[in-house]
Structures are given as structure tokens and as C-alpha cells.
Amino acid sequence: MDHWSSLSMGKNVLMERRERADAARNRQAILRAAEELLRRHPPEQVSVERVASAAGVGKGTVFHRFGSRTGLMLELMTERARELEQAVTEGPPPLGPGAGPAERLVAFFAAVAALAARNGNLMAAHEHAMVTRKSAAEQPREANPIYLFWHRHVSELIAERRPDVDAGQIAHMLLGTLHMEPVASQLRAGQYEGLAASFAAIVRGLMGEE
Amino acid sequence: MDHWSSLSMGKNVLMERRERADAARNRQAILRAAEELLRRHPPEQVSVERVASAAGVGKGTVFHRFGSRTGLMLELMTERARELEQAVTEGPPPLGPGAGPAERLVAFFAAVAALAARNGNLMAAHEHAMVTRKSAAEQPREANPIYLFWHRHVSELIAERRPDVDAGQIAHMLLGTLHMEPVASQLRAGQYEGLAASFAAIVRGLMGEE
Incomplete structure (x- = not known):
């Protein structure tokens, strides 16, 4: 050369x-x-x-x-969700490992509520993008990798304390509330503290004292 | 004459x-x-x-x-809901008055799950009818008189045991789960026992022992 x-x-x-x-x-x-x-x-x-x-x-x-615009929306949501996933798997307690399952679950729902409020419009755009990409029936929310991680995490924490219940179904029910009106409209308006408190009341009751 | x-x-x-x-x-x-x-x-x-x-x-x-077809669908749903409302306000316990709030709430969600499973397609048709009549934004589920009664009943029972929580918001969250996938598809398939058990676990935890 x-x-x-x-x-x-x-x-x-x-x-x-x-x-x-x-x-x-x-x-x-x-x-x-x-x-x-x-x-x-x-x-x-x-x-x-x-x-x-x-x-x-x-x-x-x-x-x-x-x-495409859809690709941009999906990438934004994925990036936020990746940060939460990292905090859950390797971050400090109570979100990360080290705390008891009830406190981890309370912290997780508080983090999800905050993420949803911060990105309320983004979540709506993301769902719209998913629906536009394929019909809603072909690509349900439950098949979304972000949702799958959230659902597995919530199910495992519930099952740890409550082997007597259908943890997978209860995880679907609790996560589903994020998308329901009037909760969804509160999140779009950036309000999440009240929702986090309601999740905490439900989760602490279900999981019992630690 | x-x-x-x-x-x-x-x-x-x-x-x-x-x-x-x-x-x-x-x-x-x-x-x-x-x-x-x-x-x-x-x-x-x-x-x-x-x-x-x-x-x-x-x-x-x-x-x-x-x-119209819409009128027929609304009338069917209203008739079923009226029967449940009657059972709640003047029927025997635990659905009707006389039992403690936790047991009444467990019984109510079991009845709502059974009604939804029996009329799963009807609920979808009803929602479709509501949406067709007005846009979803103009006529939200929360403005539906059936929903209003259910929400008030659930809120009041929660508030009786838990004056420390936002009973209205938790009532919205719990009732909302009926409309979320994959719960909604179970109901359309006529399955409600599992859902009733999950509601019971959540409600008993939230309400505490009686």
C-alpha cells in the first residue's frame, strides 16, 4: 500500500x-x-x-x-421501556432485586404509571402505530415484547407471595387498567401519583404484609 | 250511551x-x-x-x-343490567344488603363476570352500538347509566372498608378490567369462574378480613 x-x-x-x-x-x-x-x-x-x-x-x-413515522414511534417507546427493564433487572431496590416482592411490585407500578404519564401521548401513538402496522386482532397488546416483559415481571412477583391465585390473569388485569378510561386520560394529562397510590393499595392488599 | x-x-x-x-x-x-x-x-x-x-x-x-338495531341491543343490555341492579339493591345477601362490604363486593364481581360471560357478545354489540350512536369520545363508557350504577356500588363498598384510598379510582380500575384483553376474550368464550376468583383475591386483599 x-x-x-x-x-x-x-x-x-x-x-x-x-x-x-x-x-x-x-x-x-x-x-x-x-x-x-x-x-x-x-x-x-x-x-x-x-x-x-x-x-x-x-x-x-x-x-x-x-x-417511517411508525418506526420512530415504536423506537421511542422501546427506548423508554428498555430503561425501565434495565432498572428492574439490575437497578437498585425497591424497583430492582433486593427488596421483597410486594415492595418491588408497588415500585414497579409506580414506575410504569410515571412512564405512562411522561409518555402518555407516546403510548397512544405507539398503540396507534401497532394497530396501523397490523390489524388490532393480528397484533394484540399481549404480543408486544414490552408488554410481555411487564407481564412476566408482575406475574412472577405475585406468584412468589400468592401461589394460590392465577398470577398471570391478575397481572393482565392490573396492567390492563393503564389503558382504560378514565385512567388513560389522567395519564395523558401527566397525572400519575394518584394512580400509583391506588396500585399500591391493591398490590399491598393482594400481597399481604412483608 | x-x-x-x-x-x-x-x-x-x-x-x-x-x-x-x-x-x-x-x-x-x-x-x-x-x-x-x-x-x-x-x-x-x-x-x-x-x-x-x-x-x-x-x-x-x-x-x-x-x-333500530342499536335500540334493540341497548334494550337487551339494559334489561340484563336492570336484573342485576335489582338483585344488588333488594335481593338476598351476599349480593344484596345484609352481608359485609367485602363479601358483597366479591359477590358483585362474580355476578358481573357471569353476566358478561353470558352476554359477552352482547356487551361487544352494546359498546359497538354506543360508539355507532355517537363517537366514542362523546359517549364514554363512564357516562353509561349501567356503568354509573356499577361504579357507584363498587366505590361505596370499597369506601366503607377503606376510607384511606381513592375508592372511585380503584372502582374504575377494577371494572375496566372486564373490557381488557385477554379478559374480554375469555368472557366472549363464556369463561368467568377464573375471572371471578381473581376478582375475589384482589377484593379480599383490598378489603381485608371481615
Whole structure:
């Protein structure tokens, strides 16, 4: 390899690195812009155009990074859910391992309620995206990987204290309440403390004292 | 009044009575036929034509008695709910007055689950009818008089034992689970024993021992 081609390769590597860094920066800027818009507007008003403009990128960049508006919405929700999953599996107690199952379950529902309130419009957009992608019957909420993780976590904690009940069914019932009116509209309005307290009352009763 | 006109009036009264009796019979026959069809078919397949044919009346009679298919569906659901309301307000314990609030609440959710399973397709048809009548946003489930009664009953029983919690919100959460998948699909399949047991576990925990 002569001096010139090695220099040119070095330039290419540098350019590729810069492009990858630009791509990562754009990706984060787009996600943050979408999150911010969804906090303040109903999901149907958050178009790719608006997100692109708020992120300071072209509309084509959004499509290039996320494939579609649906892809962007799914990615946002997945990122938030991944953070919660990490906190549950390896974070500090009471959300993470180390606390008793009742306190972990109380902490989990408080975290889910807070996430839902922070991303209330995002959850609606996410569900809309799932439904748009496939019909609701083909792609039920219970088949969503985020939901599957939440459901498994809640079921396991319930079963630990209450081997006498159908923990899987009760987990579905409790998680389902997040999507029901008037709870869902409270979450869309950013209110979650009251919901977390109601979950705590139900969970502490079901799980008994520790 | 001479003999002839009094005789003719007597004939009219008899004819009117017979017509009213026929109307009541038709009404019952139509409601029973609709209920039977909804037990075996998805609501969208239960047309006024099918109901009329199963009830042995003309299509026009159904429209005359109920105004529309929507009117028929609402009337069916209302009739079932009225029976439950009566059992709750003046029937024997534990559903009616006389038992403690925890046992009454367990009995109520068991009755609601059984009603929902018996009329699973009817509930779906009812909701569809409500949505068709007005948009879902204009006519939310919480504004439905049946829901209002159920919610008030559940709230009052919870508040009796747990003045420290938001009984109204927990009542919304518990009642909402009936409409969530996969609970709703169990009910459509006529299964309610498991759901009643899960409600009992949640309610007994929340309400404490009596």
C-alpha cells in the first residue's frame, strides 16, 4: 500500500466515523424532538415534518433513520421501556432485586404509571402505530415484547407471595387498567401519583404484609 | 250511551288489550331471539333480519318496537343490567344488603363476570352500538347509566372498608378490567369462574378480613 492510498483510506475511516457520529447525533435529536412534541400535542398532530423541523434535520433523514413515522414511534417507546427493564433487572431496590416482592411490585407500578404519564401521548401513538402496522386482532397488546416483559415481571412477583391465585390473569388485569378510561386520560394529562397510590393499595392488599 | 256503541267500545277495548298483549309477546320474543343469536354469533352477524326471522316476526315489527338495531341491543343490555341492579339493591345477601362490604363486593364481581360471560357478545354489540350512536369520545363508557350504577356500588363498598384510598379510582380500575384483553376474550368464550376468583383475591386483599 503506497503512501497516497493509505492516506486516502485514513481519510475514509475518519469520514465514516464522523458520519456515524452525525447519524447517532441525528438519531438522538430526532428522538428527543419527537418526545418533546408528544408531551405537548396529541399524537396525530406529531407529523414527521414537525419532528424533523424541531430536530433541525430534513424530513428524509427521519425516514432514513427510522423507516417511517411508525418506526420512530415504536423506537421511542422501546427506548423508554428498555430503561425501565434495565432498572428492574439490575437497578437498585425497591424497583430492582433486593427488596421483597410486594415492595418491588408497588415500585414497579409506580414506575410504569410515571412512564405512562411522561409518555402518555407516546403510548397512544405507539398503540396507534401497532394497530396501523397490523390489524388490532393480528397484533394484540399481549404480543408486544414490552408488554410481555411487564407481564412476566408482575406475574412472577405475585406468584412468589400468592401461589394460590392465577398470577398471570391478575397481572393482565392490573396492567390492563393503564389503558382504560378514565385512567388513560389522567395519564395523558401527566397525572400519575394518584394512580400509583391506588396500585399500591391493591398490590399491598393482594400481597399481604412483608 | 246506547247498547250498540257500548258494545262497540267493549270490542275496541278488547282489541286494544289483545294488541298490547301481542306487542309484549313480540317484544319478549325479539329480545330472546337476539340474546340467543348473540350467544352463538359475533355481534356484526346478528342483523335485524336474522333476529326477526328467529323471533317469527317481520323485520318491520323489530323496527317498530325498538327503533333500530342499536335500540334493540341497548334494550337487551339494559334489561340484563336492570336484573342485576335489582338483585344488588333488594335481593338476598351476599349480593344484596345484609352481608359485609367485602363479601358483597366479591359477590358483585362474580355476578358481573357471569353476566358478561353470558352476554359477552352482547356487551361487544352494546359498546359497538354506543360508539355507532355517537363517537366514542362523546359517549364514554363512564357516562353509561349501567356503568354509573356499577361504579357507584363498587366505590361505596370499597369506601366503607377503606376510607384511606381513592375508592372511585380503584372502582374504575377494577371494572375496566372486564373490557381488557385477554379478559374480554375469555368472557366472549363464556369463561368467568377464573375471572371471578381473581376478582375475589384482589377484593379480599383490598378489603381485608371481615
